[in-house]
Amino acid sequence: MPVTDFTVKEKYRYQNGFDCYHETEAIAGALPVGQNSPQKPPYGLYAEKLSGTAFTAPRHENRQTWLYRITPACSLSPFRLEEDRKTAADAFVEKSFHYLPDQFRWDPFPAPTTPTDFVGGLQQVAGAGDPTLKQGLGIFVYAANTSMDVRSAFYSSDGDLLIVPQDGALDIRTELGWMLVRPLEICVIPRGIRFQVLMLGDSNAVVRGYMLELYQGHFQLPELGPIGSNGLANARDFQIPVAAFDDDDDKKSTATQDGSSYVIRTKVNHRVYRAVQPHTPFDVVAWHGNYYPYKYDLGRFNVIGTISFDHPDPSIFTVLTAPSEHVGTAVADFVIFPPRWLVGENTFRPPWYHRNTMSEYMGLLTGAYDAKKAGAGGFVPGGGSLHNTMSGHGPDGPSCEAARNEPQPQQPAKVGAGSCAFMFETCLMLGVTDWALKATQSSEEGSPSVLQHDYVTHSWGKLPRFWQRPEGAGSADSHLLKE
Ligand SMILES: [Fe+2]
Known part of the structure; x- marks a missing residue:
């Protein structure tokens, strides 16, 4: 079977199909029929549009999703610069890159020794371009040993996040639903979509991996040219979450009921900002569109x-x-x-x-x-x-x-x-x-690089030399015109 035999078994439902138009309801009837913004959306929900391209982008590029949620995302406090040095702000602020001609190789980067969540464990390794111009990309590694607080969410305003786990599965809750992302799977969380990364099992385990932040455009499947209509990563193998929501009034909610605020963090031009809001950001009861997170099992690559x-x-x-x-x-x-x-x-x-x-x-x-x-x-x-x-x-x-x-x-x-x-x-x-x-x-002091x-x-440095000059062949002046 061309499917990875994962140690951690799947626990979520998904929709299938890359770059398809999907719709999903956690409660039947939550999606309005035939229109996006009725005067009163079903069940007292708000309609909120999330666009991933300009309104006027051509149809084949146009990406948007309509969310039907309990409270719109705009309802939150002003953002303040994240000052906590345990967060990734230091790495993101690092904009003075070294442009060097050498070849580089690294051992695995160190695991955190203090409680560190996914966002706090992100470190930038390399990058190019500028997120303010929506040009370029950033390359990161992450290492974490703690779940993000269940009353917190993060989103990147700078770009789409391609996450590549190397060690440890990530249990990712997004506004649009849940994804279990294990080593040999990847996921993409587009710009602006709020999410939370939780650990599985042993709370002391370290998860580690890589991340690419794409400041411009969105990922596509490569053209296949003469290969034909199938091969490489096939569209049907990409998995998209189904709608799932929390309700602050629900005593069974995964968030605690202590009345404290939810923390929303975002990365904007390499810096992390923090705001608070009194309601869960994971309150999307239904959505439809083609701008969404997705995951893919690398074992399915043809x-x-x-x-x-x-x-x-x-x-x-x-x-x-x-x-x-x-x-x-x-x-x-x-x-x-x-x-x-x-x-x-x-x-x-x-x-x-x-x-x-x-x-x-x-x-x-x-x-x-x-x-x-x-x-x-x-x-x-x-x-x-x-x-x-x-x-x-x-x-x-x-x-x-x-x-x-x-x-x-x-x-x-x-x-x-x-x-x-x-x-x-x-x-x-x-x-x-x-x-x-x-x-x-x-x-520790003196620890190796x-x-x-x-x-x-x-x-x-010591590449073997295989060169055998044929006897009498060539000469140092063979390029010169002869009399
Ligand atoms: Fe190469």
Whole structure:
């Protein structure tokens, strides 16, 4: 079955279909029929429109959702800048990126030692562009050991959030419903949608993962071109929450009834602001539209590859893409390297050596990546690497030598069994944050850096030399015109 066998079993219902128009009611009859804004919506609900594109965006891009809720989102106190240093504000305020030509690789970033929720555990690693201009993206890691308060919610005003869990399942409540998101699943929470991340099971467990914040546009499925009408990530495999709501008058509500306020936090231009409101933000009884959170099981990705020789460009592994103004050029691609068969013959099977105009941030969800050695000091789950625009990279020496020495004829081989690496790729030059350059493995004095300073030396410092100059061939002046 091309479905991941998750340790944590599913507990929610979903609607299926990427970029489809969905409608859902937690109480039958809560959606008005035939119009969006009746004088009195059913059951005394308010109608509230949430738009993800300009009203006048062309139909194929236009995204909006109508919410039918107990109290509109506008009913809250003024926002104040979040001063609590345990929140992510410090990371978000970090706008002085370092633009560097080097190749970088990191060990897993440290787990929190004090109670830290999803928002407090976000740290920015790299980024490009400017959320105030709705251009570019941010790349983050998160590590948390505590649920967000059940009387709190967070939303990004800066962009859509693509969350990629590496360790630990996330129980995510959004205004539009619940999603269980486990390692080897991803989810996207669009700009403006309020959500809460809860832990499952052991309250001391640490959850860890990666996040891409997309400042411009929205993710799409990549075009399939000659592949045809199916393949890669198929639209029907994306899962969208069904409506679910809390009611402050309901004594069975998951929120406590102590009369305290709900805290709403939002990220605006890298800073976190906080407001309070006396009512739950999770009070949407029904909604209809095409602007919503969704999740996807990476095990359902239909991998395409060569069946003759020379593997295709890794764009063949694109799950989601966010296009720039230039056709075929992405502000952000989300690309995975899942288990797959390699059957190409007389072929160098790992990634070839390359320098790309696109910038590549890679992470590893589980297992070992076939182009890099695993284990301590290598590319390990929870770690990351960055190959910025035009920085050269490729397999490390041992991986290269092993691939070149594969006996002929090359036999079909399954690579990546039990493994999944991924890449956030962008056409933009990525800046690296101070935090990513200076983070250490623990808070103890003298703790080693998370940044692997010997990455380049270890990977490519001693690449074997295979060159064999044919006897008598060529000369140093072969490019010169002869008399
Ligand atoms: Fe690459």
